[in-house]
Amino acid sequence: xxxVSRVTLSYGDEPVLEGASIKVxxxxxxxxxxxxxxxxxxxxRVIMGLQRPEAGLIDLAAGREEVGxxxxxxxxxxxxxxxxxxxxxxxxxxxxxxxxxxEALSWLRRMGLAGFEDRYPxxxxxxxxxxxxxxxxxxxxxSLLLMDEPFASLDAIVRHRLTQDLLGLVxxxxxxVLLVTHDLEEAxxxxxxxxxxxxxxxxxxxxxxxxxxxxxxxxLQARAHxxxxxxxxxxxxxxxxxxxxxxPAAELLRQEA
Amino acid sequence: MRQALxxxxxxxxxxxALFLGLWEGAARAGLVxxxxxxPPSQVGGVLLTLVAEGSIxxxxxxxxxxALLGLAAGxxxxxxxxxxxxxxxxxxxxxxxxxILLNAVPRVILAPLFVIWLGIDLESKVALxxxxxxxxMFFAVYSGIKEVDKxxxxxxxxxxGGRWLLLREVYVPSVVVWVMGGMKVAVGxxxxxxxxxxxxxxxxxxxxxxxxxQSTYNAALSLALVILxxxxxxxLFATAGLLERRLLRWKYR
Numbered sequence: 001x002x003x004v005s006r007v008t009l010s011y012g013d014e015p016v017l018e019g020a021s022i023k024v025x026x027x028x029x030x031x032x033x034x035x036x037x038x039x040x041x042x043x044x045r046v047i048m049g050l051q052r053p054e055a056g057l058i059d060l061a062a063g064r065e066e067v068g069x070x071x072x073x074x075x076x077x078x079x080x081x082x083x084x085x086x087x088x089x090x091x092x093x094x095x096x097x098x099x100x101x102x103e104a105l106s107w108l109r110r111m112g113l114a115g116f117e118d119r120y121p122x123x124x125x126x127x128x129x130x131x132x133x134x135x136x137x138x139x140x141x142x143s144l145l146l147m148d149e150p151f152a153s154l155d156a157i158v159r160h161r162l163t164q165d166l167l168g169l170v171x172x173x174x175x176x177v178l179l180v181t182h183d184l185e186e187a188x189x190x191x192x193x194x195x196x197x198x199x200x201x202x203x204x205x206x207x208x209x210x211x212x213x214x215x216x217x218x219x220l221q222a223r224a225h226x227x228x229x230x231x232x233x234x235x236x237x238x239x240x241x242x243x244x245x246x247x248p249a250a251e252l253l254r255q256e257a
Numbered sequence: 258m259r260q261a262l263x264x265x266x267x268x269x270x271x272x273x274a275l276f277l278g279l280w281e282g283a284a285r286a287g288l289v290x291x292x293x294x295x296p297p298s299q300v301g302g303v304l305l306t307l308v309a310e311g312s313i314x315x316x317x318x319x320x321x322x323x324a325l326l327g328l329a330a331g332x333x334x335x336x337x338x339x340x341x342x343x344x345x346x347x348x349x350x351x352x353x354x355x356x357i358l359l360n361a362v363p364r365v366i367l368a369p370l371f372v373i374w375l376g377i378d379l380e381s382k383v384a385l386x387x388x389x390x391x392x393x394m395f396f397a398v399y400s401g402i403k404e405v406d407k408x409x410x411x412x413x414x415x416x417x418g419g420r421w422l423l424l425r426e427v428y429v430p431s432v433v434v435w436v437m438g439g440m441k442v443a444v445g446x447x448x449x450x451x452x453x454x455x456x457x458x459x460x461x462x463x464x465x466x467x468x469x470x471q472s473t474y475n476a477a478l479s480l481a482l483v484i485l486x487x488x489x490x491x492x493l494f495a496t497a498g499l500l501e502r503r504l505l506r507w508k509y510r
Contacts, residue, residue, distance in 0.1 A: 050411070088418070
């Protein structure tokens with residue numbers, strides 16, 4: 001579905017990525033994790049076409065118009081209702097107003113927002129706004145969904161519910177997803193494959209991990225799966241090595257000794 | 258009683274009544290000279306006479322027409338120039354310094370020039386109101402586009418929106434917020450332009466009447482006209498407020 005080959009990117013004189021390569025298979029959930037400033041979001045922006053790399057190739061099986069993007073910030077138009085916001089992408093792609101409105105309404109219902117369609121974003125909670133943003137992207141039926149820490153700004157309960165709902169949708173619709181996150185546990189329970197970026201500047205892919213937890217998954221049960229703990233430990237160890245700081249647990253044991 | 262006084266508008270009304278009462282009392286007691294500061298009752302009497310005799314209407318019509326024409330033309334030209342300046346850097350290079358200069362100087366100094374160029378009739382008053390309003394609207398629209406939320410632009414682009422959709426869904430609504438913010442200032446400026454233009458040289462209008470009242474040392478007429486202008490500007494403010502609530506209902510609902 002998506003192949004990123006040896007991408008190199010700089011912001012002026014500041015190098016960000018050097019030779020980063022990842023592969024996202026169709027129908028698979030892939031996550032990108034890494035230290036702060038390693039260029040995770042930058043790589044996503046390169047894939048979105050919002051940033052031009054100095055070198056490397058982005059091979060996208062689908063057209064750019066088939067890529068859906070969900071940012072951390074929901075960025076809904078404040079002067080449009082929930083329904084109008086969801087219909088916006090459909091209208092941009094030539095859908096007739098009434099048809100786009102009906103489609104938007106159906107997606108809002110699927111996202112558990114029946115009865116909220118005529119509300120403006122300022123009349124919705126953070127979680128509801130995020131659901132509208134998800135409906136806005138999914139209404140376009142993207143072949144590939146790119147997400148940049150979409151739930152980072154939400155509180156734990158809302159975040160858990162939204163992530164579970166999204167997981168259900170992804171599994172039902174067999175969506176292809178690339179998620180950028182700093183949350184290792186989230187990356188493992190959601191993904192089939194996790195890529196770890198090395199410490200920047202000049203970050204590249206350090207490691208690729210396969211997640212052997214069967215689907216359909218439940219967020220809590222996935223954490224109880226025997227493969228979860230060892231994989232989290234390995235990821236944490238590798239990430240700590242990249243960051244160059246002692247692992248907190250290891251540090252505690254060392255102090256006790 | 259205490260509950261009734263909890264309402265701010267009632268407290269404001271009571272304060273106004275107290276102020277007018279003190280003023281009236283001071284004038285009647287001979288503490289102030291009614292020649293310079295006539296009591297409210299005398300000012301009210303002049304106002305009633307102007308309305309009852311009907312002599313005020315042609316003057317009100319002249320001032321209103323000049324102010325509204327200047328307001329409409331100023332909004333239109335300010336919006337077009339603001340859009341052009343924000344979207345075309347070469348236009349901004351020429352326009353922004355001129356607008357900054359016009360904004361920095363008191364634009365009413367142009368009034369005598371407009372009289373020389375356009376005569377003492379309606380045109381010179383409309384021109385002054387126009388210049389006053391156009392500068393305010395230019396900056397409202399220019400800033401509205403320059404300060405547009407880049408996340409919204411990026412969002413619409415990633416949803417597949419082109420230039421037309423961006424303009425309709427992001428730029429125009431953003432600009433409306435700024436324009437409505439500047440609307441009350443613009444209404445005040447339109448009246449300033451019309452009245453000052455009439456004050457400098459005219460044969461009718463509230464500014465002309467003010468000039469007449471000044472030359473005849475008629476303080477009661479001057480105050481009556483000031484109250485009239487304030488009353489009508491407040492009326493237009495209320496209309497602008499209603500328009501704002503309608504256009505920005507997403508903000509007020």
